Amino acid sequence: MKRIAILCAVLFSVFISPAQTKHPLTFDAFIDLGRVTDPQISPDGKTVAFVVTDHNKAENRTNSNIYLVSADGGAVQQLTRAKGVNNSPRWMPDSKSIAFISTRDGEAQVWMIPATGGEARKASTISTGASDLQVSPDGKWLSFSSTVFPDCPNDDCNKKRMEEAEKSKVKAKVFDKLPYRVWNSWKDGMRNHLFAIPAGGGSATDITPGDYDTPPIDLGGNWSYAWSPDSKEIAFERNPDPFIATSTNNDIFLVPISGGEPRKITDNPGNDSQPMYSPDGKYIAYLQMKRSGFEADQKQLILYERSTGKRLNLTEQFDYSVNDMVWSPDSKIIYFNADDKSNESLFKLTVAGRKLETLIGKGYTHSLRMGPDGKSVVVARESINQPVEIFRIDADGKNIKKLTAVNESRLSRIEMNPKEDFWFDGAGGTKVHGFIVKPPGFDAGKKYPMIFLIHGGPQGQWGDQFHYRWNAQMFVARGYVAVLINPRGSTGYGQRFTDEISRDWGGKAYEDLLLGVDHVLKTYPFIDGKRMAAAGASYGGYMVNWIAGHTDRFRCLVSHDGVFNLKSMYGTTEELWFPEWELGGTPYKNPELYEKWSPMAFVHNFKTPMLVIHGQMDFRLDVSEGFQLFTALQRQGVKSKMLYFPDEGHFVAKPANAELWYKTVLDWIDENTR
Numbered sequence: 001m002k003r004i005a006i007l008c009a010v011l012f013s014v015f016i017s018p019a020q021t022k023h024p025l026t027f028d029a030f031i032d033l034g035r036v037t038d039p040q041i042s043p044d045g046k047t048v049a050f051v052v053t054d055h056n057k058a059e060n061r062t063n064s065n066i067y068l069v070s071a072d073g074g075a076v077q078q079l080t081r082a083k084g085v086n087n088s089p090r091w092m093p094d095s096k097s098i099a100f101i102s103t104r105d106g107e108a109q110v111w112m113i114p115a116t117g118g119e120a121r122k123a124s125t126i127s128t129g130a131s132d133l134q135v136s137p138d139g140k141w142l143s144f145s146s147t148v149f150p151d152c153p154n155d156d157c158n159k160k161r162m163e164e165a166e167k168s169k170v171k172a173k174v175f176d177k178l179p180y181r182v183w184n185s186w187k188d189g190m191r192n193h194l195f196a197i198p199a200g201g202g203s204a205t206d207i208t209p210g211d212y213d214t215p216p217i218d219l220g221g222n223w224s225y226a227w228s229p230d231s232k233e234i235a236f237e238r239n240p241d242p243f244i245a246t247s248t249n250n251d252i253f254l255v256p257i258s259g260g261e262p263r264k265i266t267d268n269p270g271n272d273s274q275p276m277y278s279p280d281g282k283y284i285a286y287l288q289m290k291r292s293g294f295e296a297d298q299k300q301l302i303l304y305e306r307s308t309g310k311r312l313n314l315t316e317q318f319d320y321s322v323n324d325m326v327w328s329p330d331s332k333i334i335y336f337n338a339d340d341k342s343n344e345s346l347f348k349l350t351v352a353g354r355k356l357e358t359l360i361g362k363g364y365t366h367s368l369r370m371g372p373d374g375k376s377v378v379v380a381r382e383s384i385n386q387p388v389e390i391f392r393i394d395a396d397g398k399n400i401k402k403l404t405a406v407n408e409s410r411l412s413r414i415e416m417n418p419k420e421d422f423w424f425d426g427a428g429g430t431k432v433h434g435f436i437v438k439p440p441g442f443d444a445g446k447k448y449p450m451i452f453l454i455h456g457g458p459q460g461q462w463g464d465q466f467h468y469r470w471n472a473q474m475f476v477a478r479g480y481v482a483v484l485i486n487p488r489g490s491t492g493y494g495q496r497f498t499d500e501i502s503r504d505w506g507g508k509a510y511e512d513l514l515l516g517v518d519h520v521l522k523t524y525p526f527i528d529g530k531r532m533a534a535a536g537a538s539y540g541g542y543m544v545n546w547i548a549g550h551t552d553r554f555r556c557l558v559s560h561d562g563v564f565n566l567k568s569m570y571g572t573t574e575e576l577w578f579p580e581w582e583l584g585g586t587p588y589k590n591p592e593l594y595e596k597w598s599p600m601a602f603v604h605n606f607k608t609p610m611l612v613i614h615g616q617m618d619f620r621l622d623v624s625e626g627f628q629l630f631t632a633l634q635r636q637g638v639k640s641k642m643l644y645f646p647d648e649g650h651f652v653a654k655p656a657n658a659e660l661w662y663k664t665v666l667d668w669i670d671e672n673t674r
Contacts, residue, residue, distance in 0.1 A: 022415040024440040024477035027659050029414055031055045034406045035468065036388040038087065038367065039380060042095040045372045046071055047115065049079070049089040049098060050390055052406055060656040066100055068115070071371070071378070071392060073403045079117060088131075091115075092199070093139040099123065099199075101133050101144075110142050110197070124197055126204045127159035128190075132215070132224065135199070136231040141257065143196045143227070143234065146204075150191045150211045155204065178245035179574040182217045184617040184649030192217060194225060194236060196257060207234065207255055208262065214238045216250055218575060219295055221274040221287060222324050222367075228277050232257055235275035235284055240264070245576045248295055252286055252304075265304060270297055278331040282306060285334060287322055288313075293577045294502075296459030298495040301325065301336065303351065314354055319494040324366055328395070329374040335395075337365055339492035341433055342421070342463045346379070346397070359397030364465045378403070384437060385416035385473065387466045415440035416473045419464055419484075424519035426487065427511035433493065434485035434516050435462070436524065439476040449531035449673045451480045452517060452554070456538030458489035458501050458509065469651055470537065478666055481527050483520050487512030489539075503584050505539075505597040506546045513543065514551065530555075531673040535665065537561050538621065538650065542599065545629060548610060549602025556672035558665055560613040561621050561650055564629040566598040567591070572622035603632045609639035611668040613661070615648035641668065 034052040041048055048071055053064040066079045066089045080086040082104035090099045095115065102111045102120070110124040110133060123142060124130050130144040152158045165188075173186060180187055192213045195204040208214035215224030215237045225236035235254050241247040248271045253262040266272040270289035277284055284304040289297035299321040303312040314334070315322060323344065325336035334349045346360040346368070367380035375395055382388040390404040419435040426432035439448065453470060455462050462484035466473075472482045486493065487509040489501025501509050521529045534554045536544045541562015548557055563569050567587045570579045580586060587594040595601060610633055614626025626642065633640035643664050645657055652661045 021413050022440070023413060025414050025416060025471075025473045026477070027474070027662055028057070029410065030471065030474055030662075031057050031655050031658065033387050033410060036380065036390060036404065036406050038089065039369050039378050039390045040089050040091060041071065041369050041371055041378050042091045042115070043093050043372055044095040046095070048369075048378055048390060048403060049091065049115075050404070051087045051089065053087075055655040055658075057655040057659060060654050062653075062655070066098070067404075067406075069390065069403050071376075071403070073392075073401060076404055076406070077117075079113065079115070080120070082120075088133045090133050090135045092135060093137065099133060099135055099142055101130060110144060112199075123199070123201060124204060126195065127155050127162065130195075134225070134227060136196075136227050136257075137229055138231040140199055140231065141196045141227075142199050143194060143207075143225070145192050145194055145215060145224075147190045148193050148206070149189060150193070150209070178243070178576070181619045182574050183619055184615075185619075194234065205259075207257065207259065208236065208238070212238050212240070213244075214253075216244075219248055219250055219271050219273065221299075223274055223276075226275050226277055226284075229279055229281045235265075235277065235286075236262075237273055237275070238262070245574070246293065246580060248289070248293055248577050252284070265309070270294065272302075273299075274325070276325060276327065278327050279329050280331040282331065285314075285325060285327070287325075293581045295575075295578060295581070296457070296491070296498060298498075299323070301334065301349070314349060314351065315356075317354075318356065320492060321495075324368050326368045326370045326377070328370060329372060333395075335359075335368055335370065335377055337368060339461050339463070341492050342419075342435065342461060342486060343492070344463060344465075346377075346393070348395075348397070357397075360393070360400075362464070364463055382466045383464045384419045384466060387411075417442065417476070419472075422519065422523060424516060426515050427508040430488075430497070430508075430512075432485065432487060432512045432516060434483065434520075436520065437472045437476050437482040437484070439479050439481065442526075444526055446526060447528040448479065448481045448526055449669075450520075450527045450529075450533070451475045451482050451669060452513075452532060452534040453482055453484050454513065454534065454536030454540035454543045455484070455486070455490070456536065456540045457491075458505070458539035458542075459491055459498050461486050461490045461492050463492075474662055475666070478670065480533075480669070481524070483516070483527075485513055485516040487516070502582050503593055505542065505582065506550075510543065510546060510550070517553070529553075533557065533669045533673055535560070535669075539563070541621075544610075545599035546597075546602075548608055549599055549605045552607050554608055556669060557608050557610040558613070558668065559610060559626075559629060561615065561618050562625065562629070563599070563621060564625045564632070565600040566594040568628065569621060569625060570594070572624060574619050600628070600632065603636060606633060606636050606638050609668075609672050610641075611665065612640065612642040613645075613665075614642070615645040615650065615652070617647065617649040620650045 039050045065086045068077045084103035086102045088101040108129040111120045113120040128146045132145040194208045197204045237250045250271045251266045255262040269292035275286045287299040288302045291297045301315040301322045320338040344364040346365045348357045364382045369378040392401045417438045421435045475482045535558035537560035541559040544559040583593040612630045630642040
């Protein structure tokens, strides 16, 4: 009996040891996760290529490589092993080789590699580098975009200019038009153009010459151009307006691969994007925003008939924005996804009759790729407690099969909880949605401090997504309950709900957020209302700054790349359509809303300790916003600290900087709430 008892005890310890050894997510474990993107199905339907990006904290760099997995699942094989960027895998029509983008010998270029592995060969040598790779359906052409000087007739001219600028002792910049910088880089008089090269090698031909960005640098979608099924034509996005800093008027153009003047096929004043030919060649599907100057208008799915020029709105009765889409091989069905109440849901649209079905309504489903037999769709899926993996789904939405488990062993000993949804009455009685994430080892009998996370945009959403910049699991790992609310302005709740933040930045959205805090304190007794922190970035940073001037119910605040002075923000941002739409014009002619909704006007009320974070290379919200905010806090005698990144833009991308970001933010919240 004694031996049996000992054996049972040993077996019991074996079965329970994995649970006992589970621990909260640490930064080292977080940064070690492989980030899975860009699934691509081989034309024969047998294999899926995808990209895994790894972050090396010690070397402070990222490395991406291409992997393969059977469309039926099974062992994953690594195809490329070079350091740097190896991404954008694009199958050749025979399924025997893959074109991809690599920085293995310096500048990003197009390379080719056999699908069975082996040595890669370089296919492009353009001095300005290559991105946005596609392969023509007949396999004869490789197309890509590159940023060039629009008046240069050839690559030698571009190369000479760049070398002269690099060698020059003078680093001054001269510009005479807007925008002169975008996101985190200076334009320096250069433009994006589309190029094509023979698949067997040869010189690159500029197929969209002229003083335009093709594709546009901003307001694009998941793709910006597409090949026709017969490989004779390319549809692409371009903004033809003379003053693009205030324009969202991207249009769809067609150009023969043999060259010639592009032909515009859209006349809509808003943003037209993401053209995609039907497999039978009869149609071009694309996304349309109707309102000029509004970057967050509803994206509706439009069908353009090539033979007649007629257009049909396929989602006129659908109240969400279409994100990604893919045709069925018989051209009868379009599959697409859309933000949907904190999910990114998968939908099936039958073109004839416009019958719409929801196939998957929970979680984040994106990166849609159609199998060549039309029987299944390959997608990327994630949730707030599961990083992205690749799945295959039957075309009717059934039989979801997981194809990859890139992070399975890494996550086996990490405890991460799912989100728990709630609804409440927001401003004016409108129903507002949010969710909480509990910490590892949660005990309902304890009291937990709360971190209130506020999303940016403002037109965006917190979703069931494993967010790498604002990861809920990283916040709860230190013993906090995270609360995430989608207030007015959020996507996935109908276009009217999204619209209701414009010209009302500190109004209904602020009420929604504070009413949401009231709701969670009443609903969840384990949240300690006396130990709350609020944090956000971009518009979320703006809202943190607004909160600082309007309530003292939080113990501390974190404002990352947030707007502080709306007038100065207008003069330093590169996309003028955004403030002009959101605030009703320019601050010169219509200053009222710039003054009404500016956090700077309420500095006299600032009392709550605040951590300010900003990057020097953030051209969307200039670093001067962070400096002004920190100066105001210090001048008011408010406890404050600033984390300044000289080498980051709107987002913190480098592994070592990300570690410092999470440590500084969480230490600040610990210091002020414990």
